[in-house]
Amino acid sequence: MxxxxxxxxxxxxxxxxxxxxxxxxxxxxxVVAINSNEDNQVVAVGEEARRMIGRTPSNIRAIRxxxxxxxxxxxxxxxxxxxxxxxxxxxxxxxxxxxxxxxxxxxxxxxxxxxxxxxxxxxxxxxxxxxxxAAAIGAGIDISKPVGSMVVDIGGGTCDIAVISLGGIVVSDSIKVAGDRFDEAIVRFMRKRYNLLIGERTAEDVKIAIGSAYSFDEKRTMDVRGRNLVSGLPVNQPVTSDDIRDAMQEPISAVVEAIHGVLERTPPELAADIYERGIIMTGGGSLLTGLDRLIQDNMGLDVFVAEDAISCxxxxxxxxxxxxxxxxxxxxxx
Incomplete structure (x- = not known):
């Protein structure tokens, strides 16, 4: 063995x-699915459990x-x-x-x-x-050198921002605003604007399909299925990419502010390195259309999304x- x-x-x-x-x-x-009728026995894990979210009988709960x-x-x-x-x-x-x-x-x-x-x-x-x-190593940065590198890792639960040099973190911040908060913002927006109740899975699908952080000329539209809170019936509601960008404005601004805050606390020599090398983005949240461009415009620095951002x-x-x-x-x- x-x-x-x-x-x-x-x-x-x-x-x-x-x-x-x-x-x-x-x-x-x-995700883990558990059966409350059988001492909270685990019935499914991973993708199989995720497919059960919002679709289970009362005795089975899909939890994260x-x-x-x-x-x-x-x-x-x-x-x-x-x-x-x-x-x-x-x-x-x-x-x-x-x-x-x-x-x-x-x-x-x-x-x-x-x-x-x-x-x-x-x-x-x-x-x-x-x-x-881990994100810096996975993105191919040699963290052992005495050179400043800035990494922004946006996952599901947290956005981690760090300036790394000589194998260690010099300045960092971790905020609990990331992919999940983008989804929650879309759920709230649909309820408020259209009286439409949707689940987090649907919100995530909408975010991936037409979500963006930056205003582009091309406007995209998508039909979103959910339950109308007034009639109580299932309905189809067309939404635009502008709607979804408005919905995510608050969490996106929080991410941009956190990056700005870390840059403000970065020692001058390392700040000069970052100005030269730019910011590397990793994590699933960094794939949100236009987020790299928005950060670039706000910081005045080059921003690059790592090659295999989700796996970094x-x-x-x-x-x-x-x-x-x-x-x-x-x-x-x-």
């Missing part, structure tokens, strides 16, 4: 698993055990992790060495909860890595595991 090393991007919206030598082997939503980038339900986070680890490596291996990433702003208590859940899920050794560091944190966590030396320290071979 062999031991293996795993990197896990334990995200609010999805969990990605990276296995040493294989790359990303799993990408599943962070992580909220705003941290564990909100310890028991089900542990069960979800165990399920994903076993599915990824099978039972042929000894207990694996696991690196898990967390948002840069988490407390020691929250870090310990992630470590404990990972040990309970079957890890032999656990390393915690901060999300911006998982790839970085995996590379972290691959470069751990015998005493558990991270090293990059030049």
């Amino acid at each position: 062999l031991s293996t090393s795993i990197g896990i991007d334990l995200g609010t919206a999805s969990v990605l698993v990276y296995i040493r030598g294989k790359g990303i082997v799993m990408r599943e939503p962070s 055990p992580l909220r705003d980038g941290v564990i909100s339900d310890y028991q089900y986070t542990e069960k979800m992790l165990k399920y994903f680890i076993q599915r990824a490596i099978g039972r042929r291996f000894l207990k694996p060495v696991i690196a898990v990433c967390v948002p840069s702003g988490v407390t020691d208590v929250e870090k310990k909860a992630v470590m404990d859940a990972t040990y309970q899920a079957g890890a032999r050794e656990v390393h915690i890595i901060e999300e911006p560091i 944190v998982a790839i970085g966590t995996g590379r972290f595991v691959e470069h751990l030396n015998g005493d558990g320290h991270f090293q990059i071979n030049h």
